[in-house]
Amino acid sequence: MKRKTKILVIALLAVIALGAGVACWILAGPFGVPTLVTVNGEGIPVSRFHDELAKIEPAYRDLLKEEPGQLLDGMVNQVLLLQQAKKEGVSAAKGEDSTTPVKVDKDQATIRAFLEKRMAALPAITPQEVESIYETYKSQFAGQAKEAVAPLIRETLERQRQMEAIQKLIADLRQSAVIELNQKEYAKLSAPAPGSETQSEADFGRALTGGKPLVVDFGSNTCIPCRQLRPVLQTIRQSYAGKLEVLVIDIQKNEKLAREYQIQVIPTVIFFDRSGKEVFRHQGFMSEDRIKEQIAKMGVG
Known part of the structure; x- marks a missing residue:
């Protein structure tokens, strides 16, 4: 169970933090100045965007200042997942993350519990799937027997299956959501930094x-x-x-x-x-x- 949770953490971070490459569906609409985007009527203020940006290491922080859509996509994904979790009655108390000593807030814990519930319903990786991968990439295993590399293959396939399931879930949620971007505030965020100009x-x-x-x-x-x-x-x-x-x-x-x-x-x-x-x-x-x-x-x- 601990290993599956670890796999889920990797998948969750990749999808939520970077937005999973899902294109943002945005509609223009009236907003108050402090609101950057609303998701099904729930607002994400500009201040929250800056708070999230401050948590990212400097090299990538500068990149996201010029391409804020990547971070904003991830924030929208979190709101959508939390909304769906609450709709399905999933909740989690604030406390320790099950795989790290880092404290997680109640919303993150709720999203984690929601995704764990969804991932638990996925079909298990079969021996036939492991066998197929082993035979396909046998030359890359440096002569190791299938039994020796089977756990790694199974873990990789589980991670891939979970990633695909989370991406599909988010894509479905976005398709039915009403996401409205404050174009004026977003334009302020996405202003290019000096020296970042490119030619045509x-x-x-x-x-x-x-x-x-x-x-x-x-x-x-x-x-x-x-x-x-x-x-x-x-x-x-x-x-x-x-x-x-x-x-x-x-x-x-x-x-x-x-x-x-x-x-x-x-x-x-x-x-x-x-x-x-x-x-x-x-x-x-x-x-x-x-x-x-x-x-x-x-x-x-």
Whole structure:
């Protein structure tokens, strides 16, 4: 029972904290200034969003300041789960989490109890399912017998089944919910931070045919290494002003370009010569010295 609870915790954190990638269904409507979003008539104030944001480690906190929808999705999911738990008469007293010494509030405990009840109703993993996974990935188990890896396979399948069940539950709840976003307050949250600006496909086209060498970072505002690369590129842009162009392309906003240049890893930094021909590319973070070294090879001093 303890192991199943641990699996549930992993699934719950992944779905609630990040919103499980479920698209937010939002409708505009009248709101008071302190309310950020209402979920079936229940308001989430702006102050609560900031409280939740403060609990997140700094690197991801900065990311969520620019992409607040991810955190807001998770908060909406929590409200929906709590509402459904109460509707079904599920409750839990405030106390210790069963798997960690960390205190959890009553709402979180209620959501946990609700999901545990739902997960308990899922069908058990069968020996045939374990056998199928073992045979499919046998070469990756380094010669270990099925009996030795069966517990790991079963736990992985249980986690996957629970994740899928929770995602479907949340998707169903969102589909029938009335979720109304305060567009004005949300716009204040999602204002881009200095240095996070990206360029468009049109900007790329003009730079590629502009007659100057070009350095392009294909990345995303939601990618930590990409964000770490931004100040480096800003320094390069300033150091080589008038000699070459430096662009930052967000692949989530420019999917066509990402496909055209076969971007598989972000960040990917591509160097183009004066004629617009690609001469070099680097996958992953690239230091200022490495970038300058490549620029020198292009004949730019």
